[in-house]
Amino acid sequence: MNQPMISLESLFQPIDVDALEKAATSGGCASSSCGSSAKPADMAADVWDRIKDHPCYSEEAHHYFARMHVAVAPACNIQCNYCNRKYDCANESRPGVVSEKLTPDQAMRKVVTVANEVPQLSVLGIAGPGDACYDWTKSKSTFDAISQQIPDIKLCISTNGLALPDRVDDLARMNVDHVTITINMVDPEIGAQIYPWIYYNKRRYEGIEAARILHERQMLGLEMLTARGILTKINSVMIPGINDQHLLEVNKWVKERGAFLHNVMPLISDPAHGTHFGLTGQRGPTPMELKELQDALEGGAKLMRHCRQCRADAVGLLGEDRGQEFTLDQLPETITYDPSKREAYREIVARERGDHVAAKEAAVATVKETAADAKLLVAVATQGGGRVNQHFGHAKEFQVYEAGPKGITFVGHRKVEAQYCEGGWGEDATLDTVIAALEGVQVVLCAKIGECPKDLLTAAGIRATDDWGFEYIETAIGELYLREFGVETTAAVA
Structure with missing residues (x-):
């Protein structure tokens, strides 16, 4: 059956509601279940149904769906050496930072406003800026109100785990079926180097004793x-x-206790952030050190590699933050939820995901059939939709994939501090920071790139091409790999 041709490019621009509704009602899919062809073969249907639109729990979903965090829980019961919470900061992109704290009522206004304006929104989370399970009255009140107004939104909570066992029954009753726990150790001696103190049962604990209590509570909560x-x-x-x-x-440990995903993130230790680790010179890992550890973890608990270490008030697709569009001074005093944009968006994405999965499977098969032993690390400039669809100079991050004997796998992302093109001009100093972020990458795929940055990248040992602009990422990588290592190329070289 022929469907209206609306590109995924248009889905990530300001939404034309009439066009979306026309696409959603012109035959074909009656619900988002038509995206079920994207379900991995080794995953139970009920689990897939819970994660298929969740950008943090599904790497595939993060190309299409957005999350939102509301900063309603400022109080915290532990101190981490990598954390410095800031409540009035618009410039730093890291956990624990927000532009403004919200009351549950203010959070309600903000969520409804975002849901009406950001059709990609599928998940609402509370990730602090303190601990959502410790500052529980505010967290619970917020979730109770939102679930009544927007019943189809998924509810998520992030916690350090110390107060978690006391909240599990409430979370189950509220149908919160996604919980993130930050667990940095299972050995209290190591934990004592990360956590100076905890506050538990109206008492402050320090050192190894504090880390032991935290460890025991984290394991209990997970179980x-x-x-x-x-x-x-x-x-x-x-x-x-x-x-x-x-x-x-x-x-x-976490695999044995049933964790669904394990997300290993790099320490952010810029001294400007004012954290203990930052001020004492503790360095973070290089991109390749992080990749090597993640590779060593393969075969254990399933890994998440697409985390962006979001702010506690993040809004939008992973890798973008539209939070400054929805500050309190910009919110209407009264607002009514209108589900039409979100419903129309899901209909279009459901069809697109099926096409994307088919293209991905074909590309993976192409790489495997090439029978080459070589691995190729590829960085992609993308705005979402699973496509090579961003100008090199506008990229705030690059998504990194590895092609090789096992197929095509997503291995992480690389943030860049400043875009190469700002105001239409490239800066060599900025390109140096981009090159540093692309450590180990052999090829960059983008929608467009000028000859000057292409030449500078080549001089640094990184090739860049816009030959596959607007193709699916895996299709582009598959064809690139075939060009590099296919039979025809091998014969030509011989």
Whole structure:
């Protein structure tokens, strides 16, 4: 059956509601279930139904769907050496930072406004800026109100785990079926190097005793969530020289206790952020050190590699933050939820995802059939939709894929501090920071790139091409790999 031709490019621009509704009602899919062809063969249908539109729990979904965090929980019960919470900061992109704290009522206005304006929105999370399970009255009040107004939105919560066992029954009753726990150690001696103190049962604990209590509460909370069928994602911060190798043991522990995903993130330790680690010179890992650890963890708990270490008030697709469009001074005093944009968007994406999965499977098969032993690390400039669809000079990050004997796998992302093109001009100093971020990458795919930056990248040992602009990412990588290592290329070289 012929469908209206609306490109995914248009879906990430301001939405034309009439066009979306026309596409959604012109035959074909009656609900987003037509995207079920994207379900991995080794995943149970009920689990897929819970994660298929969740950008943090599904790498495939993060190309299409957005998350939103509301900063309603400022109080925290532990101190981390990598954390410095800031409540009035618009310039830093890291956990614990927000532009403004919200009351549950203010959060309600903001969520409804965003849901009306950002059709990609599928998930609402509370990730602080303190601890959502410790500052529980505000977290619970916010979720209760939102679930009544927008019943189809998924609810998520992030926690350090200390207060988690006390909240599991409430979370189950509220149908919160995605919980993230930050677990950086299972050895209290290592934990004492990460956590100066905790506050538990109206008492402050320090050192190894504090880390032991935290460890025991984290494991108990994880086991309780697993027993209730709640999906858990474990966040771990990779701190070179402290817990980097220890995270292999953490991975084993959380897998044994039923964790759904393990997300290993790099330590952010810029001294300007004012954290203990930042001020004492503790470095974060290089991109390749992080990749090597993640590779070593393969075969354990399933890894998440597409995390962006979001702010506690993030809005939008992973890798973007539209939070400054929805500050309190810009919100209407009264607003009514209109689901039409979100419903229309999901209909279009459901069809697109089926096409994308088919293209991905074909590309993976092409790479495997090439029978080459070589691996190719490829960085992609993308705005979403699973396509090579961003100008090199406008990229705030690059998504990195590895092609080789096992097929095509997503291995992470590389942030860049400043875009090469700002105001239409390129800066060599800025390109140096981009090149540094692309450590280990052999080829960059983008929608467009000028000859000057292409030549400078080549001089740094990185090839860049716009030959596959607007193709699916995996299709582009598959054809690139065939060009590099296929039979015809081999014969021509011989």
